[in-house]
Amino acid sequence: MYAFDIERPTTLAEAVKHMAASEENQALGGGQTLIPTLKQRLASPEKLISLTGIDEIRGICEDDAGRICIGAATTHAEVAAGATAYPALAALAGNIGDPAVRNRGTIGGSLANNDPSACYPAAALGSGATIVTDKREIPADDYFEGMFATALEEGEIITEVKFPVPQKAAYMKFEQPASRFALVGVFVAKYADGVRVAVTGASEEGVFRWSEAEAALASDFSAGAVEGLSLSGDGMISDLHGSGDYRAHLVGVMTKRAVAAAG
Amino acid sequence: MPQVKMTVNGKPASGEVEGRTLLVEFLRENLGLTGTHVGCDTSQCGACVVHVDGKAVKSCTMFAAEAEGAEVLTIEGVAAPDGTMDAVQQAFQEHHGLQCGFCTPGMVMSARALLAENPTPSEAEIRDYLEGNICRCTGYHNIVKAIMAASGQDVSTIAAE
Ligand SMILES: Cc1cc2nc3c(=O)[nH]c(=O)nc-3n(C[C@H](O)[C@H](O)[C@H](O)COP(=O)(O)OP(=O)(O)OC[C@H]3O[C@@H](n4cnc5c(N)ncnc54)[C@H](O)[C@@H]3O)c2cc1C
Numbered sequence: 061m062y063a064f065d066i067e068r069p070t071t072l073a074e075a076v077k078h079m080a081a082s083e084e085n086q087a088l089g090g091g092q093t094l095i096p097t098l099k100q101r102l103a104s105p106e107k108l109i110s111l112t113g114i115d116e117i118r119g120i121c122e123d124d125a126g127r128i129c130i131g132a133a134t135t136h137a138e139v140a141a142g143a144t145a146y147p148a149l150a151a152l153a154g155n156i157g158d159p160a161v162r163n164r165g166t167i168g169g170s171l172a173n174n175d176p177s178a179c180y181p182a183a184a185l186g187s188g189a190t191i192v193t194d195k196r197e198i199p200a201d202d203y204f205e206g207m208f209a210t211a212l213e214e215g216e217i218i219t220e221v222k223f224p225v226p227q228k229a230a231y232m233k234f235e236q237p238a239s240r241f242a243l244v245g246v247f248v249a250k251y252a253d254g255v256r257v258a259v260t261g262a263s264e265e266g267v268f269r270w271s272e273a274e275a276a277l278a279s280d281f282s283a284g285a286v287e288g289l290s291l292s293g294d295g296m297i298s299d300l301h302g303s304g305d306y307r308a309h310l311v312g313v314m315t316k317r318a319v320a321a322a323g
Numbered sequence: 324m325p326q327v328k329m330t331v332n333g334k335p336a337s338g339e340v341e342g343r344t345l346l347v348e349f350l351r352e353n354l355g356l357t358g359t360h361v362g363c364d365t366s367q368c369g370a371c372v373v374h375v376d377g378k379a380v381k382s383c384t385m386f387a388a389e390a391e392g393a394e395v396l397t398i399e400g401v402a403a404p405d406g407t408m409d410a411v412q413q414a415f416q417e418h419h420g421l422q423c424g425f426c427t428p429g430m431v432m433s434a435r436a437l438l439a440e441n442p443t444p445s446e447a448e449i450r451d452y453l454e455g456n457i458c459r460c461t462g463y464h465n466i467v468k469a470i471m472a473a474s475g476q477d478v479s480t481i482a483a484e
């Protein structure tokens with residue numbers, strides 16, 4: 061690692077000030093992605109601004125609209141245990157990585173990073189969540205901009221994520237056993253006004269909505285409704301773990317499993 | 324260099340660290356607590372697991388500065404002061420839960436975290452919880468058996484392997 065300093069603010073206002081002080085300053089969530097990146101010398105911040113000591117961006121609550129609101133610095137373990145009003149989301153969080161990763165990694169870090177194989181992006185897009193930052197609110201549909209790319213601006217801090225709670229939902233992850241990330245993961249959520257299907261791990265463009273499946277499931281929410289649908293392997297990630305065609309096939313399989321699990 | 328202060332195995336510990344100093348480096352190099360191992364340094368293997376404020380974390384994937392004010396427990400703090408092993412350590416010895424021993428400190432710390440959450444885990448729950456702890460030697464069978472035994476479950480019917 062290159063040398064850097066660490067600041068540990070206890071209020072959001074202080075953190076925002078630190079982030080604004082230099083373009084070379086970078087937010088530190090749970091460090092479960094950033095620390096390995098720093099070790100590989102793929103990042104060289106001047107200062108890391110640790111967000112995990114800021115109580116006002118930690119914790120889980122419900123807003124007046126009945127949405128589950130999760131502070132950006134809330135760990136995966138805390139969501140797994142605490143998001144009881146949204147069981148599919150709690151289950152997703154409880155299956156990220158391993159217990160030690162879940163005790164440090166945060167929802168804000170995961171969404172800021174937008175790894176093409178990460179789990180939370182599928183939940184946020186699949187739920188039509190709102191990503192709240194120190195500057196604005198961003199609908200999930202406008203937030204994800206491709207592999208590791210998001211609508212966040214330089215220095216912008218995610219403070220909270222608001223999830224509308226669906227009638228039924230489930231996330232099914234076909235795990236890549238070495239990394240524990242999703243080889244393909246599908247999040248399906250049924251709301252009063254429609255069905256959302258978000259796919260992670262598959263596309264070179266990162267997390268995406270599978271609109272054909274959404275339309276089919278809107279009129280018939282059953283695994284059978286997805287039966288005849290298929291995706292092309294073009295533009296799907298192809299690596300030593302699986303070809304693009306294999307991933308495209310898995311999207312169908314995991315979608316059916318997610319619908320069946322949602323009940 | 325900034326000063327960091329924490330409690331390690333019940334005793335106050337402090338030292339000068341850089342921003343980039345990992346918790347595991349602080350434990351091993353500043354405090355000489357070399358029981359916590361570095362297997363991969365890439366957040367995969369779990370050899371470096373310690374407890375920070377009661378939670379299992381990979382000490383190679385946390386900065387020392389982030390443990391400011393925290394209660395840290397390492398493998399050195401597990402046995403009684405007179406050297407009497409705790410139930411998990413004892414069970415690892417009795418059930419041959421280790422061979423080279425490199426993964427063992429992390430295994431014991433993860434096992435203790437599991438038992439604190441779930442006092443009588445099933446075999447499947449143990450295997451799931453140890454997802455982030457890699458062992459090159461044992462094939463895991465005896466580790467799982469040791470943890471079941473440490474939780475007071477009957478392991479006499481589980482084959483020795
Ligand atoms: C062994 C292992 C297995 C894993 N398995 C999975 C898995 O199965 N599924 C999965 O989804 N993930 C997995 N992960 C990744 C894990 O979930 C990380 O916790 C997560 O991707 C990053 O969150 P973090 O809080 O650790 O962020 P950090 O590593 O601290 O930061 C990541 C990036 O986000 C930025 N950032 C952090 N917080 C904020 C914020 N609030 N606002 C703006 N920017 C911010 C940082 O500057 C950095 O660029 C795994 C990681 C490991 C080590």
Ligand code: FES
Nearest residue numbers: 362363368369383
């Ligand atoms: S040394 Fe920390 S996880 Fe391997």
Ligand code: FES
Nearest residue numbers: 422426458459460
């Ligand atoms: S006993 Fe050798 S690595 Fe586990």
